[in-house]
Amino acid sequence: MVQFKRSLSLVWLCILQSTIAIDVDWGDSNSVKDAAATIAAGMMSYYVGNQYGQTPGILPGPYYWWEAGAMWGAMIDYWHYTNDTTYNDLTMQGLQWQVGPHNDFMPPNASASLGNDDQAFWGMAAMAAAEYKFPNPLQSQPSWLSLAQAVFNEQMGRWDTQYCNGGIRWQIYQITGYDLKNTISNGCFFNLASRLARYTNDDLYAQWAEKAWNWLWDIGLIDKNYNVYDNTEADRLNCTTIDHTQWSYNAGTLLMGASTMWNYTQSDVWKNRTSNLLSTIVFDYFPDGIMKDVCEQHNACNVDQHSFKAYLSRWMAATTQMAPFTYDIIAPLLLSSAKAACAQCTGAPTGNVCGLKWYLNGTWDGTAGVGQQMAALEVVLGTMVGHVTPAVTNTTGGNSPSNPTAGYNASNIPPGAVVTPATKADRAGAWLLTALFSLATLYAWMRI
Ligand SMILES: *[C@@H]1O[C@H](CO)[C@@H](O)[C@H](O)[C@H]1NC(C)=O
Numbered sequence: 334m335v336q337f338k339r340s341l342s343l344v345w346l347c348i349l350q351s352t353i354a355i356d357v358d359w360g361d362s363n364s365v366k367d368a369a370a371t372i373a374a375g376m377m378s379y380y381v382g383n384q385y386g387q388t389p390g391i392l393p394g395p396y397y398w399w400e401a402g403a404m405w406g407a408m409i410d411y412w413h414y415t416n417d418t419t420y421n422d423l424t425m426q427g428l429q430w431q432v433g434p435h436n437d438f439m440p441p442n443a444s445a446s447l448g449n450d451d452q453a454f455w456g457m458a459a460m461a462a463a464e465y466k467f468p469n470p471l472q473s474q475p476s477w478l479s480l481a482q483a484v485f486n487e488q489m490g491r492w493d494t495q496y497c498n499g500g501i502r503w504q505i506y507q508i509t510g511y512d513l514k515n516t517i518s519n520g521c522f523f524n525l526a527s528r529l530a531r532y533t534n535d536d537l538y539a540q541w542a543e544k545a546w547n548w549l550w551d552i553g554l555i556d557k558n559y560n561v562y563d564n565t566e567a568d569r570l571n572c573t574t575i576d577h578t579q580w581s582y583n584a585g586t587l588l589m590g591a592s593t594m595w596n597y598t599q600s601d602v603w604k605n606r607t608s609n610l611l612s613t614i615v616f617d618y619f620p621d622g623i624m625k626d627v628c629e630q631h632n633a634c635n636v637d638q639h640s641f642k643a644y645l646s647r648w649m650a651a652t653t654q655m656a657p658f659t660y661d662i663i664a665p666l667l668l669s670s671a672k673a674a675c676a677q678c679t680g681a682p683t684g685n686v687c688g689l690k691w692y693l694n695g696t697w698d699g700t701a702g703v704g705q706q707m708a709a710l711e712v713v714l715g716t717m718v719g720h721v722t723p724a725v726t727n728t729t730g731g732n733s734p735s736n737p738t739a740g741y742n743a744s745n746i747p748p749g750a751v752v753t754p755a756t757k758a759d760r761a762g763a764w765l766l767t768a769l770f771s772l773a774t775l776y777a778w779m780r781i
Pocket residue numbers: 413414415416720721
C-alpha cells in the first residue's frame with residue numbers, strides 16, 4: 334500500500350511536471366515571449382525592494398549588490414525584447430535608487446564589497462537603457478548615458494601602472510581581492526568603453542577600449558588561442574602568473590566589446606578578434622551545443638556563478654547585431670541552449686523553476702535562484718534577437734543626455750584609497766571559495 338501510494342504520487346508528479354514545464358513553440362514569438370514572462374516572473378519573485386521597509390534596487394541575501402545591477406540589465410533586455418512594460422517602474426526605481434551621492438553607482442551601503450566589476454554591471458545596465466531607449470528618468474535624475482560615463486570616467490582614473498604596466502584592479506578599496514587584476518573588471522571596462530565610443534562617436538572611449546584589450550592580451554589573460562582566463566596577482570607577482578580558470582562571462586564581455594569595436598571602427602583587426610573569440614567560446618562553453626560553465630558538473634557554482642550564463646547569452650545576442658557576420662554561428666547555439674534551458678525549468682514548488690544544468694536533458698538539477706532564472710531568461714530572449722532593433726547611437730535616435738565629465742572627480746579617489754568597510758567577511762569568503770575551487774578542481778578539469 335505504501336509502495337503503491339508512492340509510485341502513484343511519482344506518476345502524479347510527472348504529470349504535474351510535464352504540464353507545468355515551460356513548453357515553447359520556438360517559431361512563434363508570442364510563445365517565446367510567454368516563456369520569457371514566466372521565467373522573468375520567477376526571477377522577480379526574489380525581489381522585495383519595493384516592499385514596505387525594504388531598500389529599492391537591491392536583492393536580499395545571499396545575493397550581492399552587483400547581481401541586482403545585473404538583474405536590472407536583464408529587465409531592460411526583457412522589456413526591449415518583448416515590449417512588456419510590467420517591470421519598467423521597478424527597474425527605473427531600482428537603478429536610480431542605487432546611483433549614490435555622486436551619481437556613479439557607488440552608494441556607501443555597497444562599499445563593503447565594491448569591486449570595479451560590480452560598479453560596471455550597474456553601469457552596463459544604464460548603458461543598455463540608453464542604447465535601447467528605455468524611458469528616460471526625470472530631468473532631476475542622472476541620465477542613463479551620464480551614469481555609464483561616470484563609471485567609465487572613474488575606472489579610467491583607476492588605471493594603475495604601478496604594477497603590471499596597467500590594468501584596473503578587481504576591488505576599488507583595499508579589501509580582499511584588491512591585489513588582483515581580473516578579467517571581468519578590465520573586460521567590463523572594455524565593454525563599456527566600446528559602447529560609449531559607438532554611442533557618442535567620441536574616440537577617447539575607443540582609445541581606452543584598445544588600451545584595455547592590449548593590456549589583457551599582453552598580460553596573457555587572453556591567450557593566443559583566445560582562451561580567456563580569470564585573474565592575475567598584481568602586488569606581489571606583477572601579473573607574471575595567471576589563474577587559468579575560465580568563466581563564460583569573462584569571454585562574453587570581451588566578445589561583445591570586440592564586436593562593438595568592429596562596428597565602430599570597421600577595422601579587420603577587430604573583426605578578426607571577434608571571430609577568434611567566438612570560435613573559442615563555442616569550443617569552451619558549448620559542449621554538445623548547450624551553454625555550460627565549468628562549475629556545473631562539479632556542483633561547485635557559487636551564488637554569483639549561477640548567473641554567469643545570463644551574461645554570455647546577453648552579450649552573444651548583442652554581438653549578432655554589432656557584428657552581423659556572427660549571426661549564423663550564434664543564433665543556433667542560443668536556440669539549442671534555450672531549448673535545453675526551458676526543458677529543465679520544471680522545479681518545485683511551481684513546476685517551472687529553472688535550475689542551471691541545461692545539459693541534463695530536461696531534468697531539473699534541484700537548484701533555484703536569481704542567477705538560474707536570469708540565465709534562462711537571457712538565453713530565451715536571445716533567440717529573438719533577429720526580430721528586435723539593435724542598440725541606437727546619438728545619431729540614430731539615442732537621446733540620453735551626455736555628460737562627458739560625469740562621475741566623482743577621479744583624482745579625489747586615488748587608486749589605493751584606504752577605506753574601512755563595514756564588513757568584508759562575506760566577500761572574502763566568496764573570494765576564498767572561488768580561489769580554492771579554481772586551484773583544485775577546475776584547473777585539472779580544464780586540462781583533461
Ligand atoms: C515592440 O513595439 C514596437 C513599437 O510598437 C514594435 O515596432 C516592435 O516590433 C515590438 N517588438 C516586439 C518584440 O514585439
